[in-house]
Amino acid sequence: MTTTAPAPDTVPATPVRRQKPARTNRNARSRRGISGWTVLILLAGAAALMIFPFWLALINAFKPSTEYIADGPIGIPTQLDFTAIIDFWVGVNFNQKLLNSVILSGSVALIAATLSLLSAFAIGIGRLKGRVWILAVFMLAFTIPQEALVYPLFVLSRELNLYDSLLGVTIILAVLQSAFGTYMLASVLGSFPMEVLEAARLDGASRFQILRLIVLPLTRSTLAVLVTFFFIWTWNDFFLPLVLLPSASNQTVSVSLGALSGQYTSDPTALAAASMAGILPA
Amino acid sequence: MTAVTPAPPAPTSRKSPRTTGTPRRTARETSRGYWIYLLPGAVGFIAIVAIPFGMNLYYSLTSWRGVGTPKFVGLDNYIRLVADPAFWASFLHSGAFIVAMAVIPTALGVFLAAVLFDYIAPKFGTRAASILRAMFYLPQILPIVVAGVLWKWLYQPQYGILNTVLDGVGLGGLRQNWLGDADTSMLAVMNVLIWLQIGYTVVVFMAGLSRVDPALYEAAEIDGAGWFQRFWSITIPQLRPEIAVVLITTSVAALKVFAPIYVLTRGGPGTSTIVPAYFSYSNFFTTTQVGYGAAVASLLALLVTIIAIVLLRYQTRNAEGFEK
Known part of the structure; x- marks a missing residue:
């Protein structure tokens, strides 16, 4: 001692x-x-x-x-x-961009986490046949370069009236990011204590009850990590918001800063101020 | 307590009819009902990934300006690509960015992590080491776009910091239009990416070192091994799994790099900093050669997928090794 x-x-x-x-x-x-x-x-x-x-x-x-x-x-x-x-701040209506970024990142994080939980529940607890392949296919959504999806998404979202709307980008980013969440949660749920589930089933718990009353409380900390990740990723995401949110009133912080980098070069302190404004929320 | 005790008999009675069949059938029966939970994810995947990717492959076989009907041209776009110097330049630059985002940060990261862990921490305490680590990590918390804006300002030719400092120390002759000159633009962008990535590798490798048994280092020290001997014979072999994973993930990220290019140079001047991601973007939305851009994007997707599969195989092999 x-x-x-x-x-x-x-x-x-x-x-x-x-x-x-x-x-x-x-x-x-x-x-x-x-x-x-x-x-x-x-x-x-x-x-x-x-x-x-x-x-x-x-x-x-x-x-x-x-x-x-x-x-x-x-x-x-x-x-x-x-x-x-x-x-x-006033010139680019930065309050608006901050609000857009908060709404987009928040809703993407929550929707993506929900999607991840549902898919991972099926794969990890339901032990679906061929689950390794299902996971591998899901991971494609995460690794595929967005350039290979962007033009079709651009065409489809215009046809569905989701172009230049936060809703459209929310759905797209939530699905893309949930791939990572599914992968992570499925591996967590794969090692879930089977006796607990067995006991619940024997007590007559339905699948939804198992999800809501057993799996959800026990994976809360992993979900919190995922929500944080998704929020930060969406906040920093640039490519898809740049293409799919052209109008100034829908832009996010990242997109507005990126678009700004071409202008303002005559005023020496403007870019410093812009990058400070970008750093502050982080 | 009384409520719980009657419970056990009931489940057994309910369970017995099921267990009359084979256990495997029971498992299949229960797993069937879980498909419905996969539905939202699967629908999303098909709508956002599978269908668009198929459409992109189709576009890559057509000549299309974004309006009107695409005209099917077979493999013409790919044949054109092979003869296009901008295409080869973009993938060559990807190689340079793999150096800037994967190779150099990994090499520096291993070295810095080893110095912090095996030199600074024992001599000056873990506190000094973690303060330094936090300083190296700081660029990582920046959104990439903000980092781009910041460096664009530092590189600015007339009033930018870099040129002003060169003037100040009497090296005004070295003034450059860092991002605007084809000779320096590539190095300038690579410098930004190295700056961004070092923090990530240092933190990952320091975490890796903390799992190494300190007795290894102690034994080597007692046997009279110098710092560099310990570095070559302990640190690098022990960090091999982390090095492999970091190299592969950062290489994939380097192939996909877009935002820094968009903010800093837009691929220019000329094609001196163009990358596949920006090349396809400009074909899509600037020159509206959709079929051509789709071909570039498809090839990029193929390349990234191959690397990702290598990564996944490596990881599963490692995980199996762990269980044994």
Whole structure:
């Protein structure tokens, strides 16, 4: 007990981690030396270079453009100036884009998670015949490049009056993303304790009751992870929203920023402000 | 308690008529009713993936401007593709992006993860290592489009940061129109993608290293193995599964890359940064050569599917190895 006692107050984690403080004490601190510090400084320099673009965006988004022209991009602004951000925000009606992105990402996440649960329930609990093949086909939906689907989807959605509507894009993205969710949930449900299901069946539970009262509560944490993934993926998705949501009032945050990159190049701080606005919700 | 005790006899009586048949029949009977739960997913898949993909294959055999009726031309589009330098350029650039998104980030990621895990963490504590890891990971939280906008601004020829800094340190002669010049545009885009991807590989490989038995490292250290010896003989062999999965998934992502190209260069100048995804997009919606674009997209889908199948086979083989 006494040997393991120091471990918990450093890192309360896996046994793998617990070994590390011991090593640190044994030989490392005494051997940091010049080479150790050199490596640390080099690495910290590399890491600083990685986040340098964020820093530049941050300081320049709030810098008056006159000061940018006079002092260049590196200097820290002497005053906080919100004009660039406000100009961008109002200019592209960013509130509208945020609302669109929230609606689209939220509904895609919920619908895709529901679809995933239903399909995975059939495959994982129902043990359908040929389920390995069914899963493989579903995975095609996830790996196939969207370029190979986009023109037919463009044609079909125009015929069904779903072109340039959030509803159409919601359905398409929900189906595409549920493929991944089905794959993940099916493997979780495949190892579901069969005795529990057997017991429920013997008690006369219908399939829907099994789904709602047993499977749903026990997979809640996986579903929460999936909903988060789907939300982020949809938020960041660019290609299909770009093609299927042409009008400004339907655009998402990603699409509006992408479309903007061609304009505004005359004002030096506008793009910094735009990228800050894109970073903030993340 | 009293409510539960009577229960057991009832199920057995209800179960007995079923078990008179073979157990296999029972299982089939129960699984039949589950098909209905597959219905929404299957309908969605057919409507959103199967039918459109079939239509795309059909378009690729036609000459069509997007209006009117497509004219069937057989394999003409594919024959034209083989002779089109832009097509070969786009797949060549895919190769370059596999280097930028898969090969370089994996190599750097393994190295950085090993330095953080086997050098910084023991000498300066896990806290220093995890702060550095978080800094490397930061670009990954950005939506790709935002990263594109950010870098477009950094590369901007007149007032962009890169050129301003070069001026400031007296290297004004190195000023470039980074994205606008065919000589530098490819490298400029690759640089952005490396910047984006490193965080992903570092985090995956550090997670992989934490599952390696630390006794391996300790034993090697006691035997007098230097850091590079430990790197070659322990870190790389131990990380082999992660390296394979990361290489394959990032290669697939590199083949599909679209948003960074759209935001940064639109494939230009000329065709110097064109990729298959953007090439088919511009055929669809800019030059409206739908059949031609569909042919490009079909070939891309074929390539990606082959790689994905390799990935799935590899993963199932690995999973089987785990069970044994």
